Amino acid sequence: MGTLNVKLVSSRDDLNRNTRNILQDLKALETMLEESWFNEAPIHIGAEQELCLVDSHCKPKPISLEVLDRIQSPGFTTELAKFNIEINLDPLEFTGSCFSDLAQSIAQNMDELYALGSEMGFDPVMTGILPTLRKTDMEDHNCTPLPRYHALMEALSKLRGREYELSIRGIDELNIKHDSAMLEACNTSFQVHLQVAPKDFVQKYNIALAIAAPTLAIATNSPFLFGKRLWSETRIALFQQSIDTRVVSEHLRDRSPRVTFGNHWMQDSIIELYREDIVRFRPMLMTDPDDDVTQMIKEGKTPDLSSLMTHNSTVYRWNRPCYGISPNGKPHLRIENRLLPSGPSIVDEVANSAFWLGLMEGAHQEYGDITQKMEFDDVRSNFISSAFAGHDTDLTWLNGQKISTSELIAKELLPLARQGLEKRQVNSEDINYYLGIIESRNQLRRTGSYWILQSFSKLSKEVLSDERSSTLTSAMIKNQKSGKPIHEWELAARQDSREWSATSLLIEEFMTRDVFSVEENDIPELVANIMDWQRVRFVPVEDKKGHLCGLVTARRLIRYLVDRAGNDKCEEKPVKDLMISNPITIAPDKTVMEAMKLMQQHNAPCLPVVKNSALVGIISEGNFLNVTASLLNVLEEQHEG
Secondary structure, eight states, rough: OOOOOOOOOOOOHHHHHHHHHHHHHHHHHHHHHHTOOOOSSSSSSEEEEEEEEEOOTTTOOOOHHHHHHHOOOTTTTEETTTTEEEEEEEEESSBBHHHHHHHHHHHHHHHHHHHHHHHHHHHEEOOOOTTOOOOGGGGGGBBBOOHHHHHHHHHHHHHHHOOEEEEEEEEEEEEEESSOGGGGGGBBBBEEEEEEEEGGGHHHHHHHHHHHHHHHHHHBOEEEEEEEETTHHHHHHHHHTTTOOOOOSSSSOOOSSSEESSSSSSOSSEEEEEHHHHHOOOOEOOOOOOOOOOHHHHHHOOOOOHHHHHHHTTSSSEEEEEEEEOOOEEEEEEEEOOBSOSOOOOEEEEEEEHHHHHHHHHHHHHHGGGTTTOOOOHHHHHHHHHHGGGGGGGGOOOOOOOEEEEHHIIIIIIHHHHHHHHHHHBBBHHHHHHHHHHHHHHTTTTOOHHHHHHHHHHHHSSSSSSHHHHHHHHHHHHHHHHHHGGGGOOOOOOOOOOOOGGOOHHHHHHHHHHHHOTTHHHHTHHHHHHHHTTTTTTTEEOTSBBBEEEEEEEHHHHHHHHHTTTTTOOOOOOGGGGSSSSSOOOOTSSSSHHOOOHHHHHHOOOEEEEEEEEEEEEHHHHHHHHHHHHHHHHHHHHHHO
């Protein structure tokens, strides 16, 4: 998330002062590039590991600040949500045993988390989107209470208001509204950094754009959000929509989203990317620089360019340009790959990194200026297609050639990645092992997304809906601890389920979402047929905006129909005359136990689930029978064990 020492741009004076600072930083960067200040060798790589924290039931556990108070390693830091943590891994020279060293570094940090988790009652999970996330977990109360995060939330709300919409179609369809940009916190990634010499930056950045699609396709691990099966890498659609500051307009004017693949090939230098971001996006956050950048340049001192970098941290290119200062005091440039999801395992993450970094070297050596061989629109289209369909994507490659992802990786990209790693003199054992994981994953078509979807389908036949996501997450944790790559994982099964407790369930986890409703002026015969056809005993009544108006029960309907059958003069009534006008309702963030007490207290056979007056679901005695069945299964298995 960048530096924490920032604040909201809250006035015209703030905006003007910050804009001047950004422009001064950009001028300083231009001067340093013109005068060749930059560190070019040795080349280093780096990574950032994002994680989720879950409780004993595999639900998000918002205790990151408490965990960080206990942790010993300096690389651990906060993320936007209180149930996420980030590990900033030490840079490594891009040669020799860098990949096995990277894997060891991640493993050492994870071992520290596992040990602490056994004391504090949590598990760390490496996953692109945590399967057990609930919409209620994404409320503002789970935002990490630090100024940067609150400033970011406030800035996004100022730009687009408090209403956020998600609309994503995949196997299932997700259409929701939310009142917080916390939806961004659903994403968990493994970000890889490559140091690049200024003279190579343009061509290598364009290579990064070209290889984004196949790199993502073989690494997808996020097909699941809020119980819905969506894109192979749902993070891509989710992140763009959750941070999109554009508002709907009746005009045809093009506006670029803050989460972007880009709009064209890079042509001149890194400066053009920063210039484009300055002219397209107003600053949301600012920092007050400690030093006079212009004076530092005159004195030959390397500035940190804090104003420009703060602005850069709020423009989310999937391949982000980065500036930093090396330990020797010289500046350097990096490309940050933000495409890759967290997980499924440490070795999978390192394999993804080796594949991408090898391609960055090998493809640059082989293709040179990729802009002469591919159209930018094809590259961007490839990226979206790979995010949607993953490994099953057909790509448009060099000179307009159509080729499957599997064939492209096997015949062209794996050899190029090997060539690139050999050029960097990476140990042959590392090359064979980590590229071998990509090769096996490609041959078997076993990505993280495939494992999740197949496991979910299998669990659908074994456990109830409210158990699937927690069992899936529990299986993830078990397999991650095994150290095996994803293509060797067994599908999740019922025996992977942990001790299950209905008291921890929220209403949104087990309510019936597919609700059949009527309007106040509909005829009772329609209600009767809905009850008959759908085998339900309660039909909610909504207005045209989806607000709950009442509830028709089978008992009330039968009484009306019996009266009419015995009396020809009985006047036909609309639904509003039969319904319970003020039914007892419950919110989706309440627990099962609260629902049971409410139903007992009011002798209510069902409860419409309502948020902000809108009907979002319904729970009835049938739902509780499902919960009871799950509890009985657990007790039986414990007894047999």
